[in-house]
Amino acid sequence: QVQLVESGGGLVQAGGSLRLSCAASGRTVSLYGLGWFRQAPGNEREFVAAIKVSGTAPYYADFVKGRFTISKDNAANTVYLQMNALKPEDTAVYYCAGGGFFPAVLPAHYDYWGQGTQVTVSS
Secondary structure, three states: OEEEEEEOOEEEEOOOOEEEEEEEEEOHHHOOEEEEEEEOOOOOOEEEEEEEOOOOOOEEOHHHOOOEEEEEEOOOOEEEEEEOOOOHHHOEEEEEEEEOOOOOOOHHHEEEEOOOEEEEEEO
16 A cells, blocks of 8 residues: 655645645555646546656646646655646645556546645635
8 A cells, every 4th residue: 555645735826836745655666656636626636747756757737837846855755746836727636646657647547646735826
């Protein structure tokens, strides 16, 4: 089993920044990729970014390119999502996920999920 714990969400004004963290523990050797998804009320869960567990090959959804950066601290086994130039439409619950495929952009490709962290961007 793999445990994923997100942190770092909150309330920020449009144009501001937040950094989300996802600490991985347990049988992480079974993972090949780690990803971030988000889900706004009434919407489906959508892919944001992914990275190999080696910390290489970042991969992004088109709508976050140039604004969000995914990275991984291998020593801490933690993946980060640095979010800059935030917009009100970025408001959602953000989830960390781990799985055996890369790049995996569908929720069904991931086996493990964190509990989610709320990001709210005010206009």
